[in-house]
Structure formats: C-alpha cells, structure tokens
Amino acid sequence: MKTICRSKFYALYQSDEERCHYLDMGQKTIKLSFCQLLALRHKVQEIAIEDHFDSAFNKHGFETLMLCNKEHLFILNTLETLDLKELVEKSFFKLGIAYPASVLV
Amino acid sequence: MRSYIWYFCRKQKKMKDIARQQMSIKVSTMDALNEQIKMEGKASASYLAMASWCDQNGLPGSADFLYKQASEEREHMMKIFTFINDAGGNAISPEITNVNHDFSSLEEVFETALEQEIAVTKSIHKIVSLSRKSEDYAVESFLQWFITEQLEEEKSMRDILDLFQVMGTDGIALKLIDERIK
Numbered sequence: 001m002k003t004i005c006r007s008k009f010y011a012l013y014q015s016d017e018e019r020c021h022y023l024d025m026g027q028k029t030i031k032l033s034f035c036q037l038l039a040l041r042h043k044v045q046e047i048a049i050e051d052h053f054d055s056a057f058n059k060h061g062f063e064t065l066m067l068c069n070k071e072h073l074f075i076l077n078t079l080e081t082l083d084l085k086e087l088v089e090k091s092f093f094k095l096g097i098a099y100p101a102s103v104l105v
Numbered sequence: 106m107r108s109y110i111w112y113f114c115r116k117q118k119k120m121k122d123i124a125r126q127q128m129s130i131k132v133s134t135m136d137a138l139n140e141q142i143k144m145e146g147k148a149s150a151s152y153l154a155m156a157s158w159c160d161q162n163g164l165p166g167s168a169d170f171l172y173k174q175a176s177e178e179r180e181h182m183m184k185i186f187t188f189i190n191d192a193g194g195n196a197i198s199p200e201i202t203n204v205n206h207d208f209s210s211l212e213e214v215f216e217t218a219l220e221q222e223i224a225v226t227k228s229i230h231k232i233v234s235l236s237r238k239s240e241d242y243a244v245e246s247f248l249q250w251f252i253t254e255q256l257e258e259e260k261s262m263r264d265i266l267d268l269f270q271v272m273g274t275d276g277i278a279l280k281l282i283d284e285r286i287k
Contacts, residue, residue, distance in 0.1 A: 002120045016121040034127035038195040041132065095124035098132045099239040 004094050007087040009080055025074060036068050043067075044088045052078045128193035134241045135194040137232045142185050143199040144228055148221055149178035154206045155214045159283075164211060166283040174218070181251070188247055211279060212269045219262035226255040 001022065004012040011024040021032045023040070032040065043065060051057035063081045065074045076084065092098035128135075156171035182199075189196040208214045229251045236244040265286055272278040 014120060014123060016123070019121070019123050021123075034124060034193075035195065038128075038132075042195055042197065045136075092124075092132050096122065097124050097128055097130075 005087055005091040007083045007090070009083045010087050012087060012091045027074075028072075030067060030072050032068065040067055041088050041092065044085050047081055047085070049078070049081060049085070052081070130189075130192045130194060130244050131239045131241045132194075133239055134232065134236045134244045135189055135192075137235055138185050138189050138194075138244070139197045139199075141228060141232060142182050142189075142196065143201075144225055145178050145182035145185065146199040146201050147204070148225060149175045149182065150201045150204045151221060152178060152218070154204050155208070155218065158206060158208050158214065159211070162211075164279075164283045166286045167211060167214070170286045171214075171218075181254070184250075192243065210274065211282070212266070212274055215262055215265045215269075219259065219266060222255065222258045222262055226252075226259065229255060 001013040001015050004014050004021070006012075009026055013022040013024070014020075015022060018031075021034070021037050023030050023032055023037075047063055048057070052061040052063075061078045063076045065076060065084075066072065067074070089098070152171050152175035156168045156175060159165075159168035159171060186196045205217070208217070229248055233245055233248050233252070236242070236248070265282075268282045268285060272282055
C-alpha cells in the first residue's frame, strides 16, 4: 500500500492490487472505493466548521460522520474535523484530480 | 553497485493512477458544475412560480411559455447531472429554497426572468474560465452548448420585454402581449 497523504490524526493509502483506498481514522481503518472517497469529500466539504464556534448551532463542537453508505459512523471533535478537511483536500491534490485553490482564484 | 541501484529503481513500480482512471474531470470543476445544477434547479422552480402567478392573474399565454421554460431549465440541470456522473464524478441532487412567488406586474415577471438568465450566463462563463485554468478541457467543451443556449434564452426574454416598450403595460396592451408570448 502506498501513502497518499498523512495528517495529524489520519492517513489515506492507496492499494494498487485492490484498486481502492484505505482511510486510517485512528480507531479503525476503512476501505473506500473511489466513489466512496468522492462521497466522503462531499460530506466533509458540507461540514459548516463555523457552527462549532457558535453555541446556537453546535453547542458541543462535535460532528457525526457516516461513511460508505452508513457502514461506518465516526464522531469527530473540532480539531479532528479540521484535520480531516485538510487531509481530504490535500489527498485529492496529490491524486492529481484537483487544482490548488491558489491557482484557481 | 551502480547496476544494483539501476535494477532496484526499475523494480519500484509507479503508483497506479486509480483516481484518474475513475474520473475524467477535476473535482474543482465538478464542484462548480454541482453548483450550476443548483442554479438551474432554482431557475426551473422560479419559472414554475412565475407560471403559477400568470395563471392566477388571467395570463394563460405567459403561463404556458413559463411552464415550458421551467421544463427546459430542468432539462439543462439533467444534462449537467448526467455529464458529471458519466465522467465518474458525484452529481448532487439540489435543495431548492426561497422561491419568490410575489410579482407586481407581468413586466416584473419577465424582468426577473431576464435577470435570472443573465445570472446563469455569468455563472457558466465562470465555470468555463475555471475549467481553462484547471486544464479541464472536457468540461470546457461540454459547456459550449450552454453558452449558445444562454444567448438564445436572454434574447427570448429581451424580445418579450421589448413588447412592453412598444405596446405599453395597461389594459388591452397586456392582453395583446400575453397572446403574443410564445
């Protein structure tokens, strides 16, 4: 398995033999097809991190994340959420199917 | 020693480009296209609201025209939706909120429609620029149809608004305009 990207709490790997990815979430490692990886990206992008700093919207600063068609459930705090967002963004850039935001502005 | 290093390097396989094999477009342009899906969906819902207003205010010609516009916008949305999925991406079904149902006149309906079409045109042009910057030529090519289509849409609305300039906005003029709108 080859390492695509590593962040403070998480890591993303690619398995050429199985043609899939593995996401190490600390407590467990989950297998993701490319479609599932795209779905993860969408869910992570949709997280409104600003709500974590507003007690009216997200009093306890936790995020629940269901992955792979509800096969896995994770509960993340604010720092873990930020870290996962960063990992996902960098991973897609390293996979060669995203352009850095600085170029697109 | 040198031949051993050369042999070792040859044995190291390059990582397979699984992501590129699965997806023909970039995720940044995919995101922009998903936003465009939302916009086209909202446009369709807006035309429905306008058609409903026209029906309620005794303007059947305008209502028919706007019902057709609503269907057309949905077709545009589906074109983009299918393109994203065909390209290996993840098309997102849009949430439509805050659709305006209040208009003070038929002229305002078509002014709103023209502003809406202009907003859609600008959005498409932005995605074309983005696709060029990210070297996503498949998306740029796909959007050419929309650029032409938007020219026609804006012209349709502009031509209708010209009728109000020529014929006026009161009484029988309104009825005559409604009969001419196709």
